[in-house]
Amino acid sequence: MSSIDTSVPVSTGGSKVLAWLVVLAALALLVATPFLPNYYVRVVNGLLIYILLGIGLNIVVGYAGLLDLGFVAFYAVGAYTYALLASPQLDLHLPFLLIVVIAAGLGLMAGILLGIPVLKLRGDYLAIVTLGFGEIIRIIVNNVDWLTGGPKGIARLDKASVAGIELARPVEIYWLLLVCVVVIGTLVWRMERSILGKAWAAIREDQDAARGIGINTTVAKLTAFATSAMIGSIAGVIFAASQRFVSPESFALQESVLIVLMIVVGGIGNILGVIVGAAILILMPEVLREFAEWRVLFLGLLMIVLIILRPGGMIPRTFGPDKLIRRLFSR
Amino acid sequence: MLGTIIQQVFNALTIGSIYALIALGYTMVYGVLRMINFAHGEMFMLGAYAAFVILTLLIGDIGNAGVVILALVFFAAVIVVGLIGVGVERLAYKPLRHSNRLAPMLSSLGVSLSLVTAVQIVAGPQPIGFPSFFPSTRFDVLGGTVTSVQIGILIAALVLMVALYTLVNRSRAGIIVRAVSESRPTAQLLGINVNLAISLVFFAGPVLGAAGGILYASYYGIMSPTMGAVIGLKAFTAAILGGIGSIPGAMLGAFILAFVEVAGTALLPALTGGLLGTEYRDVLAFAILILVLLVRPAGILGEPVSEESMVYKREF
Numbered sequence: 001m002s003s004i005d006t007s008v009p010v011s012t013g014g015s016k017v018l019a020w021l022v023v024l025a026a027l028a029l030l031v032a033t034p035f036l037p038n039y040y041v042r043v044v045n046g047l048l049i050y051i052l053l054g055i056g057l058n059i060v061v062g063y064a065g066l067l068d069l070g071f072v073a074f075y076a077v078g079a080y081t082y083a084l085l086a087s088p089q090l091d092l093h094l095p096f097l098l099i100v101v102i103a104a105g106l107g108l109m110a111g112i113l114l115g116i117p118v119l120k121l122r123g124d125y126l127a128i129v130t131l132g133f134g135e136i137i138r139i140i141v142n143n144v145d146w147l148t149g150g151p152k153g154i155a156r157l158d159k160a161s162v163a164g165i166e167l168a169r170p171v172e173i174y175w176l177l178l179v180c181v182v183v184i185g186t187l188v189w190r191m192e193r194s195i196l197g198k199a200w201a202a203i204r205e206d207q208d209a210a211r212g213i214g215i216n217t218t219v220a221k222l223t224a225f226a227t228s229a230m231i232g233s234i235a236g237v238i239f240a241a242s243q244r245f246v247s248p249e250s251f252a253l254q255e256s257v258l259i260v261l262m263i264v265v266g267g268i269g270n271i272l273g274v275i276v277g278a279a280i281l282i283l284m285p286e287v288l289r290e291f292a293e294w295r296v297l298f299l300g301l302l303m304i305v306l307i308i309l310r311p312g313g314m315i316p317r318t319f320g321p322d323k324l325i326r327r328l329f330s331r
Numbered sequence: 332m333l334g335t336i337i338q339q340v341f342n343a344l345t346i347g348s349i350y351a352l353i354a355l356g357y358t359m360v361y362g363v364l365r366m367i368n369f370a371h372g373e374m375f376m377l378g379a380y381a382a383f384v385i386l387t388l389l390i391g392d393i394g395n396a397g398v399v400i401l402a403l404v405f406f407a408a409v410i411v412v413g414l415i416g417v418g419v420e421r422l423a424y425k426p427l428r429h430s431n432r433l434a435p436m437l438s439s440l441g442v443s444l445s446l447v448t449a450v451q452i453v454a455g456p457q458p459i460g461f462p463s464f465f466p467s468t469r470f471d472v473l474g475g476t477v478t479s480v481q482i483g484i485l486i487a488a489l490v491l492m493v494a495l496y497t498l499v500n501r502s503r504a505g506i507i508v509r510a511v512s513e514s515r516p517t518a519q520l521l522g523i524n525v526n527l528a529i530s531l532v533f534f535a536g537p538v539l540g541a542a543g544g545i546l547y548a549s550y551y552g553i554m555s556p557t558m559g560a561v562i563g564l565k566a567f568t569a570a571i572l573g574g575i576g577s578i579p580g581a582m583l584g585a586f587i588l589a590f591v592e593v594a595g596t597a598l599l600p601a602l603t604g605g606l607l608g609t610e611y612r613d614v615l616a617f618a619i620l621i622l623v624l625l626v627r628p629a630g631i632l633g634e635p636v637s638e639e640s641m642v643y644k645r646e647f
Contacts, residue, residue: 067433117625124367124436128567129624132617135564139614253560257440264437293452300445307438308426 019327026275030178034171041170047282048177049239054262054274055181055188056231061260062269062317063192064224065204067127069256070114070134074229076141076251077110078103078236080148083246086158089149096160096167100237107233108226115225119218134256142248153247160241173242180238184231189271189321191227200224204269261299265306267313272321276314334474339593341472345481345550347589348488352543353566354573354581355495356536362512362576363532364428366435370419370442371540372563374412376556378541379461379548380450382408386462401464409541416537417530425529443559450556458555461548484546491542492582495535499578504531512576561613565592568620574633583631592616 033044057071081103085094094102118129141148148154159168160176167176191197199220202210211217240246262281267273281299288295306313353375360368385404423442427434465483469476499505510518511528519525547562548554565588573584595615623630 065433067436117621121624121628124365124432125571125624125628127433127436128367128571129621131564132568132620136614136617139611143611257444260437260440293448297445297448297452300441300443300448303441303444304423304438307434307441308423311427311430311434 016327016330019324023324023328033174038170041174043283043286045170045173045177045242047278048174048181049235049242050259050262050278050282051181051275052177052184052235052238053232053259054266054278055185055271056228056235057259058263058269058271058274059188059191059200059228059231060224061263062274063197063200063204064221065200066221066224067124067260068130068225068228069127069253069260070130070132070137071228071232071259072251072253072256073114073134073137074107074110074232075236075239075255076137076248077107077229078233079240079246079250080141080154080236081106081233082237082240083154083157084147086160086241087154088156089147089154093158096162096237096241100234103233103237104230107229107231107236110233111226111229112222114229115222119221131253131256134251135253138248138251138253141251148248151248153245153249155245157240157244157246159244160238167241168244170242173238177238177242180234184234185271188227188231192271192320196220196223201269261303264303264313267315267317267319269317270313270315270320272319272324273313273315273317280314334476336475337473338475338477339597341475341477341481343589343593344586345484346593347586348485348492349543349547349550350562350566350569350589351582351585352488352491352539352546353563354570354585355492355578356540357567357570358573358575358578358581359508359512359532359536361570363508363515363529364424364435365432366424367439367567368536369436369439369563370446371439371536372559372566373443373446374416374537374540374559375544375547375562375566376450376554376559377412377415377446377537378408378544379554379558380454380556381411381541382464382545382548383459383461383554385411405464405542405545408545409538412541412544413534413538416533420529420533425526447556447559454556456556458553461552461554463552464545464549480550484550487542487546491539495539496578498535508532565613565616568616568623571620571628571630572623574630577630577632580630580632587631588616588619591619 029044033041036044053071053075056074057068060066060068060071082099084090085092085099085102086096087093114130114133118126121129142151144150159166160173161167162176165172167173192200199210199215202213202215203217203220207217239250258281262277263274264277265280266275266277284299285295288298291298353371356371356374357368360366360371382404385407386401389400389404419442423438424435427438463480465480468479470479470482471477499508507518507523507528508531510521510523511525515525518528543566544554544559547558566585569585569588570581571584572588573580573582575581592612592615596612599611599615
């Protein structure tokens with residue numbers, strides 16, 4: 001994923017203004033969202049869920065350089081955890097926060113479960129095994145009718161509530177998601193800059209050399225898988241709570257590909273890139289609503305063109321949140 | 332009982348030979364470029380659509396075409412798809428030949444997405460009925476029913492595979508391809524036209540894949556823009572099972588996979604007391620894929636390459 005020099009020469013004068021413009025536009029969107037009609041709030045909610053998923057997958061794909069094409073399986077784990085523990089399906093109605101904890105735990109376990117067998121695999125083989133894993137999970141969910149309702153899915157999920165405050169309307173879900181994205185995003189960014197993050201980067205650049213200088217690649221890789229799966233699972237819980245309906249359709253292979261695409265388009269291994277990528281890929285279809293069928297074609301072509309022309313994505317890996325802040329306040 | 336077994340064996344052989352045709356494309360591309368071509372399943376799909384379009388253009392009324400015309404349509408369609416394959420390689424993979432290994436894979440994901448959507452836009456997302464390329468008659472072989480379509484598919488696939496095998500092993504083009512797949516830098520140093528070899532592979536692979544698509548569509552009488560996804564993945568499983576990079580391996584893997592699938596579909600409900608039904612057939616294929624990669628990543632006939640030597644480092 002790496003080995004390409006992603007740093008681009010930037011002139012500081014104009015780009016400071018540009019940076020301010022982009023940041024202010026993003027902030028304006030965040031502030032304005034609660035006052036928009038429900039439809040737009042839902043679009044922003046979708047965007048935030050994908051940002052969350054992108055942040056999660058980026059740990060494995062961007063930081064550790066392991067292409068995971070079955071990420072949506074963890075998303076499904078979280079969504080179905082909520083659907084089973086807070087619906088008439090099993091007549092269980094656990095509180096939202098407890099389910100978040102359970103789902104995070106299950107996601108962690110699923111991540112390690114997938115991580116252990118694929119530790120030895122690299123690059124393309126890893127991609128294929130994770131892809132197979134994702135498909136197996138989806139087929140199982142689709143067919144265990146007595147538990148998951150099969151293709152019909154599970155409906156009438158409970159409304160989420162935290163500390164007595166109900167979170168069901170799009171605006172309420174919006175605040176929940178915003179808090180989650182900010183908290184998880186910050187944590188993951190700190191992880192990236194911790195010694196663990198450096199170990200991931202070392203594995204990404206050259207696994208043998210990383211092992212040579214004494215990095216425990218097994219632990220580092222498993223941590224990457226587990227953390228990423230946990231975030232995916234939490235995103236799944238919120239997704240289920242906001243839709244109040246889950247079905248296997250939401251967890252098709254295309255979703256995994258879309259999340260990878262977000263990362264590739266935005267900037268591999270960079271949280272800012274994930275946000276930009278998600279914004280492009282999730283908001284663009286809304287803008288291009290009239291050209292419904294053309295937009296996927298456009299996405300595919302965009303992916304090819306970007307990989308060829310800008311293999312590092314829109315935002316270079318080196319331009320992280322710290323750089324952005326420095327750019328904003330540079331003289 | 333014997334009749335059922337014979338019938339199932341023929342089912343497995345039919346589907347196995349289609350898997351084999353597609354698996355060959357994966358294995359050849361991997362052999363030469365060390366790249367998983369996610370868009371290969373789409374060549375399979377394009378084959379069926381190209382044949383359909385050419386057939387309707389040539390003769391408005393599908394169904395009463397003579398054998399010669401059908402054969403011509405078949406060849407025209409696979410060659411069109413072969414050329415598409417070469418074009419796709421030139422546009423989407425060639426610029427990435429010297430970047431890291433994941434870039435062409437991601438690019439092929441983009442190609443796959445684009446091709447499926449393009450076909451969806453042009454032909455509509457719904458499945459379309461496909462005319463059979465073989466006159467349909469039923470035979471009774473020891474109590475089992477075997478159709479002429481199955482036999483036609485078997486023969487067509489065998490002919491194509493033998494042709495490929497001879498081409499690769501006996502012709503000058505085959506030598507070039509094998510040399511490049513052995514070692515690209517060395518082949519380049521020896522003055523072999525690497526671009527030609529890669530183009531040949533990206534022609535032959537889609538040609539076989541498209542042939543598989545036409546046979547598949549005339550077997551089931553239906554085609555859809557997304558038909559390449561699952562079949563492509565299974566053919567890829569077959570290629571890995573047989574040992575990716577190995578041409579006989581891809582054929583062997585395809586037939587093994589087909590037999591396991593057919594046997595699994597027949598036996599799963601009986602073995603598990605109805606708990607696991609036939610819908611778990613695809614799970615079976617993916618489980619095999621994962622098991623093979625974990626236990627013996629080199630596959631059955633693949634060279635026992637160590638994990639370390641498989642890592643492609645950039646030459647500076």
